[in-house]
Amino acid sequence: MSGLSFDLLVIGDANPDVVVGPVTGIEFGQREQLVEHGRLVLGGSAAIMACGAARLGLRVAFAGRVGDDPAGAFVRQALAARGVDVGHLVVDPQLPTPLTAIVTAGDGDRAILTSPGCLAATGPEDVPAELLAAARHVHSASFFLMPRLASLLADVFAEARAHGATTSLDTNDDPAGRWDRALLEPVLKVTDVLLPNAAEARALSGEAQLADAATALARHGPTVVVKDGARGALACEGTRLLRTGAVPVEPVDAVGAGDSFDAGFVAARLRGLGLHTSLALAVACGSLSTRDHGGTAAQPTWEQACAVADPKGTR
Structure with a gap:
């Protein structure tokens, strides 16, 4: 790998979740x-994705920001315990670590309440150039929660690509409901894989039909991989559309399932696997992660994901 230190650099949010x-x-x-249940667990889309990727055997570094407080210490320890390098995780001396409360419903839905803390202060300066030069792939999450980083993420991705890395983005939700396409479009031009869920894909594209939404987003350049819950997933590469069904499991908690999906897809692509197989493995990782409470407790190993993934079932 030409002396590269990490398979994956993850940029974005990390916080405690109270579920x-x-x-x-x-x-x-x-x-x-x-x-019935209450848990204090590691949260943040980027943090959960990083842990999922490390669980799948990738060498993972994390870039982001936490506060100089017990919540920040919890985040740092939780990431490190799962094999994620936190040597470049910035400690903000003034602003607190973000905190999220997640209230789950019996039907799998949930409400997410986040105090953003230092998220708005997170910027491109929190992503060291040496990390961008040391990673095979760079993933960013929670685009709309970090406006300073979002405004210059295209430059960050372009620099990563200049070093030979591939890139991926999971925008997650936009709490403001604006879905600023003018802000996003420059980033899509330097993004190899866009990883929204179905609702996000529709909001980002303005298209009601999921296949139309994926196709519209793919016109900007990336391969678009859409998480569709119990219906599985959809991928659009150029004009080529692929679908795969979900892996049957008895879900306990769907928090972070989409982030584990992201980890599975990126890990599969970094192993040189094709789109069909990568989609099936991503669905397996997302589905298996729902077997326990919180986003990281049930994340599968590579072998566990491969055992239940069914690339023959994609079409």
Whole structure:
């Protein structure tokens, strides 16, 4: 690998998640409600993806920002314990670590409440040039939560590509609901793989039909890989469309499943696998990750994902 230190550099958000539920509704008025489960776990789309990729055997580094507080120490320790290099994780001396509360419903849906803390301060200066030069692939997540980084992410990706790396992006949700295409389009031109879920693909493209949404986004340059929940996934490469069904599991918690999907797809592509097989392995990783609470507890190994992936089932 020509002396490269990492298979994957992940850029983005990392925070503690407090996951509670299931509930059928939230009651205000100082009413106390009891729930079946409550967990303090590692959260943040980028952090969960990084852990999933490390679990799959990749050498992973993380670039981002946390606060100088117990929550930041928790994030650093949790990433490192899962094999992710945190040597370049910036500690903000003034702003706190982001915090997220996730309230789950019995039907698999969830509400996500995030205090952004130092996310808005995260910028391209938090991604050292030596890391961009040392990675085979660069992935960024939670695009709309980090406006300073988003405005210059095209430059970051272009630099990574100049060093020979490939790139991927999972925008995640836009809490403001603007889905700023003018901000995103320059990034798509230097993105090899775009990894939205179905709702995000529709919002980013303005297309109601999922195949049309994927095709429209692919016109900007990237291979578009769309996570479609219990229906599996859809990929669009140029004008070529592929679909695959979900892996049957008894889900416990879907938090972070899309991020584990991202890890599976990137790991498969870095192993030189084709689009059909990579899509099947990504679905396997996302599905298997739902077997326990939180985003990282049930992330599969490469061998576990391969054992349940069915590339013959893609079409």
